[in-house]
Amino acid sequence: MYVASALAILVVMGLTLVRAILGPTAFDRLLAVNMFGTKTVLLIAVVGFMTERPDFLDIALVYALVNFLSTLAVLRFFERQISEGTAPTGEG
Amino acid sequence: MMDFCLLDILTALLLTVGCFLGISGGVGLYRLPDFFTRQHATGVTDSVCSFAILFALMLQAGFTLVSVKLCFVLVFLIVTSTTATHALAKTALKKGIRPLLGREDKR
Amino acid sequence: MSWVGHYNYWVAIFLMMSGFYVVISRGNLIKKLIGLNVFSTSVFLLYISMGKVNGGTAPIYCEHIHPGQLFSNPVPHVLILTAIVVGVATTAVGLALTVRINERYGTIEEDEIRAKDDSL
Amino acid sequence: MEAAVDIVLLSFLCVTVIVIVYIRKLFCAIMLLGIFSLLSASLFITMDAVDVAFTEAAVGTGISSILLLSALSLTHTRERRPSHQPYLALLVVAVTGAVLVYGTMDLPPFGDPDSAIHRHMAVRFIVDSPQEVGPPNVVTSVLASYRGYDTLGEATVIFTAGIALVGLLGFSRRKEFKVRLGGVLPDTTPVAVQVLDASNAPSTDHLVLRIVGKMFIPLIMLFALYVQFHGDYGPGGGFQAGVIFASAIMLYAMIFNVEKAMLVVTPTALRLLAVLGLMLYGGVGVLCMFLGGNFLDYNVLAHEPLHGQHLGIFLIELGVGITVFAIMVTMFYALGNRKGGSA
Numbered sequence: 001m002y003v004a005s006a007l008a009i010l011v012v013m014g015l016t017l018v019r020a021i022l023g024p025t026a027f028d029r030l031l032a033v034n035m036f037g038t039k040t041v042l043l044i045a046v047v048g049f050m051t052e053r054p055d056f057l058d059i060a061l062v063y064a065l066v067n068f069l070s071t072l073a074v075l076r077f078f079e080r081q082i083s084e085g086t087a088p089t090g091e092g
Numbered sequence: 093m094m095d096f097c098l099l100d101i102l103t104a105l106l107l108t109v110g111c112f113l114g115i116s117g118g119v120g121l122y123r124l125p126d127f128f129t130r131q132h133a134t135g136v137t138d139s140v141c142s143f144a145i146l147f148a149l150m151l152q153a154g155f156t157l158v159s160v161k162l163c164f165v166l167v168f169l170i171v172t173s174t175t176a177t178h179a180l181a182k183t184a185l186k187k188g189i190r191p192l193l194g195r196e197d198k199r
Numbered sequence: 200m201s202w203v204g205h206y207n208y209w210v211a212i213f214l215m216m217s218g219f220y221v222v223i224s225r226g227n228l229i230k231k232l233i234g235l236n237v238f239s240t241s242v243f244l245l246y247i248s249m250g251k252v253n254g255g256t257a258p259i260y261c262e263h264i265h266p267g268q269l270f271s272n273p274v275p276h277v278l279i280l281t282a283i284v285v286g287v288a289t290t291a292v293g294l295a296l297t298v299r300i301n302e303r304y305g306t307i308e309e310d311e312i313r314a315k316d317d318s319l
Numbered sequence: 320m321e322a323a324v325d326i327v328l329l330s331f332l333c334v335t336v337i338v339i340v341y342i343r344k345l346f347c348a349i350m351l352l353g354i355f356s357l358l359s360a361s362l363f364i365t366m367d368a369v370d371v372a373f374t375e376a377a378v379g380t381g382i383s384s385i386l387l388l389s390a391l392s393l394t395h396t397r398e399r400r401p402s403h404q405p406y407l408a409l410l411v412v413a414v415t416g417a418v419l420v421y422g423t424m425d426l427p428p429f430g431d432p433d434s435a436i437h438r439h440m441a442v443r444f445i446v447d448s449p450q451e452v453g454p455p456n457v458v459t460s461v462l463a464s465y466r467g468y469d470t471l472g473e474a475t476v477i478f479t480a481g482i483a484l485v486g487l488l489g490f491s492r493r494k495e496f497k498v499r500l501g502g503v504l505p506d507t508t509p510v511a512v513q514v515l516d517a518s519n520a521p522s523t524d525h526l527v528l529r530i531v532g533k534m535f536i537p538l539i540m541l542f543a544l545y546v547q548f549h550g551d552y553g554p555g556g557g558f559q560a561g562v563i564f565a566s567a568i569m570l571y572a573m574i575f576n577v578e579k580a581m582l583v584v585t586p587t588a589l590r591l592l593a594v595l596g597l598m599l600y601g602g603v604g605v606l607c608m609f610l611g612g613n614f615l616d617y618n619v620l621a622h623e624p625l626h627g628q629h630l631g632i633f634l635i636e637l638g639v640g641i642t643v644f645a646i647m648v649t650m651f652y653a654l655g656n657r658k659g660g661s662a
Binding site: 204205206207208209210212213214215216217218219220221223224225226227229230232233234236237240243244247248249250251252253254255256257258259260261269270271272273274275276277279280281282283284285286287288289290291292294295296297298299301306307308 | 325326329332333336337339340345348349352355356359362363366367368369370371374375378379382383386387389390391393394395398399405408409411412413415416419420423424426428429430431432434436437440441444445449455456457458461462466469470473476477480481483484487488552553554558562643646650653654657
Binding site for chain 2: 001002004005008009011012013014015016018019025027028030031032034035038039041042045046049054055057058060061064065067068071072075078079081082
């Protein structure tokens with residue numbers, strides 16, 4: 001049961017990775033990274049149950065936190081670019 | 093004995109729902125044509141899929157510290173991912189990315 | 200069996216060589232630092248792979264561990280734990296140097312910096 | 320079944336790294352590096368290294384992408400095409416890789432419980448540490464007690480890196496920097512000065528972000544303290560807690576402003592804290608010597624050796640946590656607060 005869910009989450013991670021690699025705009029990549037982080041949180045939770053040591057969920061919490069933090073960092077990077085007037089389109 | 097079975101069935105059901113939603117969201121992220129529609133796809137997985145999977149795990153863990161931690165993860169994920177989505181869309185609009193409109197609307 | 204048995208090490212070596220390639224072949228200083236990060240992560244991966252024991256679990260005692268349970272080796276974990284933090288400190292110093300170079304030379308490409316150095 | 324997850328994750332790692340090598344947009348490379356470190360941290364979890372995964376998650380994904388992005392916004396976002404062909408580099412890399420792969424032929428297979436590294440030191444640590452040192456987390460007892468010297472060295476390295484960064488970028492003299500930027504250096508653009516004045520502009524209109532941030536920052540700090548003091552019993556400890564606490568401050572700085580964050584946690588306080596943490600660590604060691612033991616021999620700190628160990632580990636983890644927190648925030652201030660470079 002847990003193994004099947006872990007594999008399903010891995011499939012989703014693969015699809016997300018493809019989007020992060022292809023993603024035409026920077027925002028697509030950021031979206032993909034964000035979703036990748038969420039899926040990592042789920043994977044850790046499921047793997048914890050799979051290996052019968054579910055008491056390591058602190059790590060999942062850290063992942064959720066860090067995911068939010070890095071998304072914000074990238075947004076700040078974009079806003080800085082906007083205020084500097086460089087790179088008006090979102091390519092990249 | 094009976095309710096153990098019921099819990100297991102419920103867990104399996106929720107995990108299946110979660111995985112299905114996750115995969116559909118992943119396919120959506122891969123297939124949909126522009127940034128805003130893709131964001132819709134991630135919204136589905138981020139909210140309902142995480143909820144289903146983490147809730148299923150909570151059912152298995154019972155009333156323990158593990159459940160409390162799972163609950164924290166769930167609340168944190170739901171609040172931060174919606175916030176991040178909002179901020180992301182706002183910044184994208186500000187940066188000049190426009191939604192791809194349907195063919196009828198194209199001028 | 201032996202294919203699976205060494206897959207981890209081979210992937211670690213592949214990553215290490217990719218990082219090494221970026222460091223020696225690319226001129227951009229930030230790209231070089233990214234390569235350095237990849238390189239160090241591959242080293243972490245190699246160490247942790249060495250420490251894994253089949254059937255083992257994380258080296259933390261708790262009440263529902265039955266006696267005779269195998270644990271993975273804690274020594275590589277300790278080494279790598281500190282190495283990660285030191286690695287990010289190194290990256291930060293490298294980035295600071297890059298920023299200073301950019302302020303002075305106006306570029307972070309290695310050959311342009313060298314050209315400017317020669318023209319001085 | 321863990322092996323399947325393991326192999327899939329390793330393959331993802333390979334794909335990611337190939338793209339990182341080929342892509343020219345530095346921003347994308349940094350995004351993919353974030354994914355890379357998420358993947359490697361998941362791998363650490365499947366390989367039972369929970370403490371390492373904890374650190375890699377907080378440091379590798381969080382702090383290093385923030386620092387890289389800060390540096391990137393001060394420089395150029397695109398890599399130029401290299402002027403020469405990289406055949407020589409490829410050759411060197413291929414030969415080195417082949418030699419290393421040849422070397423792995425003599426390694427024991429992955430997960431072999433009989434391989435040499437599991438035979439000597441590890442057995443002693445795993446079997447004896449609950450009686451000798453105490454904490455259920457063997458990693459903590461090895462880190463803080465058996466290898467205390469080593470950890471002191473690592474903390475010193477981080478401290479030195481912080482000093483080097485401040486020496487290079489000097490974050491506390493912003494006003495002078497502004498004058499210098501506007502006046503003396505001829506090759507700087509006036510845009511940089513404008514950006515400095517308009518530094519309040521970003522993030523002011525993200526109301527939702529501000530409210531959510533206000534809600535979560537105290538909780539994150541609380542969580543950091545939990546990680547700090549729960550490190551004996553589960554994954555966690557000084558390094559991780561310091562980084563998480565620092566990330567709460569970074570969150571504040573990113574939602575509001577670096578200047579405002581600098582009013583809350585001043586650079587002077589950070590410098591004092593960094594020194595204080597390291598001195599706490601060293602002080603515990605010296606205190607042990609005064610009480611008649613060796614340097615960092617915690618047994619003498621209390622009447623019972625185990626209590627002494629507990630106290631010693633508590634104090635030095637606290638010292639490490641304070642130092643790491645102070646240095647991480649210092650790095651963020653130094654890189655994040657520098658405005659514009661030459662174009």
